[in-house]
Amino acid sequence: MYKIIEARFLGENIKKFEIEAPKIAKRRKAGQFVIIRLDEHGERIPLTIADSNPETGTITLIVQGVGKTTQQLNMMESGDEIMDVVGPLGVPSHIEKFGTTVSVGGGVGTAIAYPTAVAMKEAGNYVITINGARSKDLVLLEDEMKSISDEAYVTTDDGSYGFHGFVTQKLQELIDQGKQIDFVLAIGPIPMMRAIAEVTRPYNIKTMVSLNPIMVDGTGMCGGCRVVVDGVSKFACVDGPEFDAHKVDFKNLMDRNKMYAKKEHESLEHFHEECRLEKKIKEIKE
Amino acid sequence: MQQLTAKERMKIPRHPMVEQDPLERSRNFLEVNQGYDVQLAKEEALRCLQCPKPSCVEGCPVNIQIKDFITLIAEEDYIGAVHKIKEDNALPAICGRVCPQEQQCEAACIVGKRGEPVAIGYLERFVADYERESGNIELPKIAPDTGKKIAIVGSGPAGLSCANDLRQLGHDVTVFEALHQLGGVLVYGIPEFRLPKDIVATEIDGLRKMGVKFETDAIIGRITTIDELMQEEGFDAVFLGVGAGLPWFMGIPGENLVGVYSANEFLTRVNLMKAYNFPNEDTPILDCQDKNIAVFGGGNTAMDAVRTSKRLGAKHAYIIYRRSEAEMPARVEEVKHAKEEGVEFLLLTSPLEFIGDEEEWLCSVKVQKMELGEPDASGRRRPVPIEGSEYEIELDIAIVAIGNGSNPLIPQTTPDIEVSKRGTIVVDDETMKTSKKGVFAGGDIVTGGATVILAMGAGRKAAAAIHDYVTNGNW
Numbered sequence: 001m002y003k004i005i006e007a008r009f010l011g012e013n014i015k016k017f018e019i020e021a022p023k024i025a026k027r028r029k030a031g032q033f034v035i036i037r038l039d040e041h042g043e044r045i046p047l048t049i050a051d052s053n054p055e056t057g058t059i060t061l062i063v064q065g066v067g068k069t070t071q072q073l074n075m076m077e078s079g080d081e082i083m084d085v086v087g088p089l090g091v092p093s094h095i096e097k098f099g100t101t102v103s104v105g106g107g108v109g110t111a112i113a114y115p116t117a118v119a120m121k122e123a124g125n126y127v128i129t130i131n132g133a134r135s136k137d138l139v140l141l142e143d144e145m146k147s148i149s150d151e152a153y154v155t156t157d158d159g160s161y162g163f164h165g166f167v168t169q170k171l172q173e174l175i176d177q178g179k180q181i182d183f184v185l186a187i188g189p190i191p192m193m194r195a196i197a198e199v200t201r202p203y204n205i206k207t208m209v210s211l212n213p214i215m216v217d218g219t220g221m222c223g224g225c226r227v228v229v230d231g232v233s234k235f236a237c238v239d240g241p242e243f244d245a246h247k248v249d250f251k252n253l254m255d256r257n258k259m260y261a262k263k264e265h266e267s268l269e270h271f272h273e274e275c276r277l278e279k280k281i282k283e284i285k286e
Numbered sequence: 287m288q289q290l291t292a293k294e295r296m297k298i299p300r301h302p303m304v305e306q307d308p309l310e311r312s313r314n315f316l317e318v319n320q321g322y323d324v325q326l327a328k329e330e331a332l333r334c335l336q337c338p339k340p341s342c343v344e345g346c347p348v349n350i351q352i353k354d355f356i357t358l359i360a361e362e363d364y365i366g367a368v369h370k371i372k373e374d375n376a377l378p379a380i381c382g383r384v385c386p387q388e389q390q391c392e393a394a395c396i397v398g399k400r401g402e403p404v405a406i407g408y409l410e411r412f413v414a415d416y417e418r419e420s421g422n423i424e425l426p427k428i429a430p431d432t433g434k435k436i437a438i439v440g441s442g443p444a445g446l447s448c449a450n451d452l453r454q455l456g457h458d459v460t461v462f463e464a465l466h467q468l469g470g471v472l473v474y475g476i477p478e479f480r481l482p483k484d485i486v487a488t489e490i491d492g493l494r495k496m497g498v499k500f501e502t503d504a505i506i507g508r509i510t511t512i513d514e515l516m517q518e519e520g521f522d523a524v525f526l527g528v529g530a531g532l533p534w535f536m537g538i539p540g541e542n543l544v545g546v547y548s549a550n551e552f553l554t555r556v557n558l559m560k561a562y563n564f565p566n567e568d569t570p571i572l573d574c575q576d577k578n579i580a581v582f583g584g585g586n587t588a589m590d591a592v593r594t595s596k597r598l599g600a601k602h603a604y605i606i607y608r609r610s611e612a613e614m615p616a617r618v619e620e621v622k623h624a625k626e627e628g629v630e631f632l633l634l635t636s637p638l639e640f641i642g643d644e645e646e647w648l649c650s651v652k653v654q655k656m657e658l659g660e661p662d663a664s665g666r667r668r669p670v671p672i673e674g675s676e677y678e679i680e681l682d683i684a685i686v687a688i689g690n691g692s693n694p695l696i697p698q699t700t701p702d703i704e705v706s707k708r709g710t711i712v713v714d715d716e717t718m719k720t721s722k723k724g725v726f727a728g729g730d731i732v733t734g735g736a737t738v739i740l741a742m743g744a745g746r747k748a749a750a751a752i753h754d755y756v757t758n759g760n761w
Contacts, residue, residue, distance in 0.1 A: 023509045037466055043559070043568035044466075068568060084466045086503045216559065216569075219464050219505060220693050221474075222551035223533040228542055233535060238694050252542055255646035259544045263570035270565040 001081040005058055011138050013065045014108055015074045016050075022057030024049075024087045030115040031093030031210065031242055034059065035218040037084040038072055045069050046215045048112040048187075048241070049088060059085075062111035062140070068267040089218045090241045094208070095119045099182035100126040102174070104167050104196055106188020107133060110140045112210055113187045120183075121148045128181075129153065130170050132188065136161035168195045181205050186245065190254050197245035207245040211236050213253060214260070228252050292335050300402035301330045303619075308626035312596050315478045315562070318623055319383070319411075324364075327412040331359040333404045337396055342406060345394030347743040350374045352391055352406055359409060365420070368413040372426065376450035377443065377742060379418060379485045382411025384476060384586075385739045386617045418488055425496055429456030434756040437462060437521040439506045439696075442470020443738045444527030444729030444745040446489065449498045451749035457756065459497075460521075462504040467558060470529055471730075472738070474558040475550070477590050479597070480620075483557075507699035516724055522756045523724045525748050526711060527741065530730035531693025535686055536582065540640025545572060545648030549581065549591040549687035556594055574598035578680050580651060582606050582637055583687035584614035585735075589621060591685045592629050603629050604679070608636035608656050608669045634658070634669065638676065640684060650678045689735045696731070703727075710734055718748035723761050726752055 006018040024034060033048040051060035065074040076082070093116045101120045105113035110131050121127045129149040133139045135158045146152040154162030155170050163170050167188070175181065184207040186196040193209040200207040213225040213236050220238035227236050228249035234240060304320040305311075311318050322330065340353040350371055358367035371378045387393075387407035395403035417423055434457045438445045441463040453459045467473050469486045494500065506512065506528075515521045533548035535541045552571070555561040559569035579600040581592040584607040596603040605624065607614060610633050614621060625631070634656040641650045655675035658667035692709035704712040704721035711720055711727040718726045728744025730736055754760060 027509060041567050043570075084503050086464070086466075086505060088508055089505070216551060216554050217465060217474075219695060220531045221529075221533075222554050223535070223548040224551045226535075226542060233542060235532065238532075238698075249542075252646060256542065256544055258645075259572070260570045263564065267565045267568060267570065 001083060002085040004076055004078050004080050004082065005056075007076060007078045007080075010062065010140055013074070014138070014140065015063050015065070017061045017063065017073075017076075018056075018058045019061060019082065019085060020057060021059050021085050021087075022054075024085065025052040025057050025059050026054045028052045028059060028088040029092035030095065030119040032088035032090045033218075033241060034061070034085050034087030035089060035215065036061075036073075036082055036086075038069060038076075039083050042083065043069050044084075044216055044218070046089070046212065046218060046237075046241075048210065049115070050111040051115055062108060064108040067264050068271045071268070072271060086218065089237060091239070093119065093185070093242055095123050097124045098206075100128065100180055101183040101185070102128045102130060102171065102181055104130045104171060104184065104186040104188070104192075105132065105140075105145075106167055106186075106192040107138070108140065109188030109192075109210075110145070113185060114141050114144060116185055117145065118148050120185075125183075126150050128174065128179075130155060130167045132156070132167035132170075132192070134158065166195070167192060168199050171196065171199050175199070175203060175205075184208070184245075185210070185242075190250055190257070193245060193248075194250040197248070197250070201246055208242045209245040209248060210241050211243060211248065211253060212241065213256060227256075290332060295333055295335055296397060296400060298329065298333045300333065300405055301326045301408075303405075303408055305623075308623075308628075311479065312593075312627040315597055317482050318479050321415055322408055322412045324416075327359055327364075327409060328362065330405050330409060331356045333397055334360070335396055341394040341396060342391040342404075345391040347390060347739050348374050348746060350391075350410070355413065356404065356406070356409060359413060364413050364416045365424075368417045369424070371410060371413065375742065376447050376746075377489050378410050379414035380443070380472060380481060380489065381739050381742070382407050382409075382414055383481050383485075384737075386737060388618050390739070418485070423488070423492055425492065426450075426454050428454055428496060431458065432456040432756070434458065434522045435460070435520055436752060436756070437506075437515045437519075437524045438527065439524065440464075440470055440527040440529055440729070440731075441468040441490070441500065442472060442527060442529050442729065442741065444529075444741040444748075445470065445525065446493065446745070447742040448525045448527060448728070448745035448749045448752075449493055450496070451746055452752060453493070453496050453498050455749075455753050457753070458499075460499040460501060461493075462506050463500065463502045464505040464528075465558065466502050468500055468502060470527075474554045475587065475590070477553065477557055477594050479593065480590065505695065507695040512696070512700045512703075512722070512725060523726065523752045525718075525745070525752060526696060526720070526725065526727040526731060527729045527745060528693055528696060528731045530690035530735045531695075532691040532709075533686065534689050534691055536637060536688060538637055538639055540642055540648070541686070543640050543642040543646050543648045545642075545682060546640060546684045546686065549583070549587045549685050550690070552591050552685045553587070553594065556598070562598060571598075572683055574600050574683065576601045577682035578602045578604075579683045579685065580604040580606050580632075580679065580681050581685040581687055583689075584609065584616055585687065585689070586616045586620055587735075588687035589616045589624050591687050593620075593624055593627060595683070595685070596627050596629060604632050605629055606632045606635050606637060606651075606653065608634065609666060610634055610658060613666045632679075636669065636671065640681075641678070648681055648684055650680050651684060652676055652678050690730070692731055692734065708734060716747070717751035718744060719751060719761070724755070
């Protein structure tokens, strides 16, 4: 069992957890992920580690409640326990002194882009961060990003805060201004990562994306997480999760990630029904 | 014991396994084989000729004293019989169910030269079940503590048998498992209808009672490196029984379409994650009810996958295999069971391409008929394509069961362990020593995908060598 030390909402439907997992905290590097299973009926889902603290023995996860498991997780509070937390998994982000690097985070992807941006800064890069959200109240880790960036930008789709537009537009603007960009890491929804790849492709800027395919074991045993990179199947759990954005078959990734859409909906309905029943039973008891 | 002449013994026909009705069982996950009762076991034991030099023992990868345990059954000492087996094999309830006896002990049985061999596997299973059902499993004697700490990586058949032997020798043994549940392939791979999970749990419970420690969610290489185990956590030796990994695909177009699974994933979702009980269990699997499902391959894993898909309601459940039935590596019993359950075998048929729709959902597979040519490197006749024989088969789900490569996690994080070109760990055949001092390996990570009993045999061999190493310091 892995105890939740702290849990708080950062924005609508997005919650930050500090989880006691001392061995993982000690070992984990930027870009790696864990697989969690909430209870004995739970699904195993991968979540990228946003941060870790070897002293307190905790890891940080930032979770958007989308499917059944993430919604159930976001109902958990400090003191609650998660049945399984396995990791750290995946190949760590490749960190080196590139020169100028841009970390692009979209939505909850910002939480994952953050640790790599920190590591890039520590490696001596000039770090630019572009932090995108749908609207102002969904902007994540703004202060954290600012504190480690040489230039920090916030974009909102609706223009309620920062730059009005998408992260891709901001990146294009920087390129158009003649900024010499040596490396881009983009993490967020698949359409965003795909669009970033198209922005940097004409300029041959080395661009990496962190992929989030469906996984089961996370150790290379099941092959469910295979993604097509440069026409070859790769296993995101052991070969990734970061891949060259210009070589990823994003359509295949998107189609494969939709594989259980119907099932996910069914699972969510079932969960909400259970929650309603539980609430009713509680009311009757009271 | 009844005194019978050899002739009289030879006259007794082999007692068939009691099985669930094929139609009924093809809709449930309960064990197909129901096992012998005392009467059947006793009568089957009488068929053994008590050869002075029993060749069956030679046929067994771990040299179980087969003649002796069968004698004990005939004498109605069933507990004595199971103890006799356990001198050489820690997990008889499992091996009695999953060993390919027809290629091992039973292939060597003299009775089998004239008729059907003694049902050694069924008898092994019987005594193991007899002991378990008695509720009184006697724990083996544990030698006094040696003060030596051994880490076993992986809780599959290799790891469990290695742990068993080392604990009996008095060592302090900890087994590390990457998944949330113990048992390795015995729980994620082999289905309930062939190996009930209760049996695996009982065996593991026995090890626990002997004092073996278990840690789940522990991916060695990632959470703790092998060097750390030995230098910081005080382990004197490490055994790597991490199993096969990285399922192979066929390298044909369309393999990443939605609906194409590896057998590992399909079976893990059903066996370990219980996807058949979705949404009460959170893990989904694509609907199999009334669907057309094909499994590619001819081994035990292929049979497990196809029979599982049948149980999940498949309308057509195909085995598509490029050679003929004679070349299939699966146990004879699994092929027989699959056929009885309505699995359709498309032999001498090889896939060329998976075809999908706009949204990349699998629609069909294009296949080609084959004929057998000259033997290849494996000694099996090579399948040769027949020109112009291509056709399409409508499919909703395809399951690829053509074997596994090796898991890269240990080599990735322990560069000083020598691996082969195929990615398997290189060991000394006799001692199972790797190129790294204090580290031993066995099972599928060394051999590539093989059998439970071979993995167990390797675990035992390594245990003996580890004992020698930690006792005498010889490397």
